[in-house]
Amino acid sequence: MKKTLASDNYAGTSPEIIEAIAKVSNGHQGAYGADDATKEAIEMFKRLLKEDIDVFFTMNGTGANVTALSSVCPSYGAVITSSVAHINVDECGAPEKFGGFKILTIEKEDGKISPEDISPFLVNLGEQHWSQPKVVSITQATEYGTVYTCEEIKAIADFAHQNNLLLHVDGARISNAAVSIGATFKEMLVDTGVDFISFGGTKNGLMFGEAVIFLNTSLSENYKYLRKQGMQLLSKMRFISAQFVALFDGDLWKKNAEHANKMAQLLAEGLQKAEGAKVTQKVQANGVFAILDPKVIPILQEQSPFYVWNEQTHEVRLMCSFDTTEEEINQFITTLEKYQVVEA
Structure with a gap:
């Protein structure tokens, strides 16, 4: 079959990932995450990021973004993001439909937003006629292929927290971004102050599957219910988890x-x-x-x-x-x- 430059979603699956899926297919294991591969994958994320995190596996990137944002943003709230963000242009209105919140967009030629771009949306905080900003969402790497530095992410996180906002990272291509700036996942996400992330794998060799990771665990209390309600809880979760184990094993x-x-x-x-x-x-x-x-x-x-x-x-x-x-x-x-x- 002809290879393309259309999308990294068009690519096949890494042989190591195929092998991992086949390996966990033997025998029976607990469903809905009660399996050895899921436990191992969560431990790997903790070693990569920090011990105090909550990890939830989902079936796809839209599901990860939508359920994650919906779990922290009320229907009267708003998410501030780039105009070309996937949650704004490529998810068929799923965030607004499922979460009920409003998306506020920022036009930038390179797809990267800054604290200065966010500031104008905060003038009506507390005004009952306006949707109330609750989350800033950035994409790493952006839809234009540009990458935020750790310093840029920290600046956005600090500004967000100073204004009682949360910072979400859509990490569909998070591995490409980390390699680009020569940073570890901990340096790029934990040390900068990110609150929660949709951690992508499909675009980097997985067959399917993403992860929602709450670096701020105070936010995750009700997420498991929204994941189920949002049809993102895979019964045979080991087939997602095993892929992440293989992805991190041997780098x-x-x-x-x-x-x-x-x-x-x-x-x-x-x-x-x-x-x-x-x-x-x-x-x-x-x-x-x-x-x-x-x-x-x-x-x-x-x-x-x-x-x-x-x-x-x-x-x-x-x-x-x-x-x-x-x-x-x-x-x-x-x-x-x-x-x-x-x-x-």
Whole structure:
């Protein structure tokens, strides 16, 4: 089957993950998390982050985000986030429908928000006619492939806490972000003051499954009920948990993320040298955004499907995965350069 640059969701599953799933399929184990793999995965998260956390596994990223936010934000509340955040544009209104709260958005060219961006939303705190901000949600890495530094996250967390807000991290590509800035998960999430996180695995080699982690355990009291109500409680949970065990064992998470990021850098370098192409965002994780000649886009998509991010400007999104190869990147660039030569 043809590989693509459309999304890291298109990629297959790491062989180590497949092996882990097969291994826990033998015999019977307790359901709904009462199994050895779930206990081991939780202990691994505690070693990576800190001992005092609560970990809950979910079936997918939307489920993780929606149930996590709904557990701390009342229906009269609001979540402040980037305009391109997944919870705003790619979850079919699930956060608002399931949680009942309002999403307040901030327009930023690189998808990264700051305390200064959040401040205007706080002028009506206590005003009964307005939805009350309760949570700030950032995406790490962002939907534009940019990455928050630890200092930037801490600044947002400090500002949020000073204003009685919580900080949530949508970590769909959290491993790519950690590799990008050379930080441990503890440095990036615990030491900065993040309250809770949706920890992604699917985009980094897992078959399925994410985790909701409360670094502030005072927030997690009722989450297990919302997870069940939100249809995210998998009965055979060991098939999610075992994947995370394999992901962390031997630093597979790091190997996969490093490779995907490296392929994105290689792709960006090729695009920057190619006539008629313009990289539009800093390439810090595994995504590359670029403006291409509209005539070449269909030709390239035939070779390696990808999405057009902005139809008006012909900006495209090219995503690299743990199984993207240098050969595929080189073929993509060669096709682009060949087209440009023909048109010159």
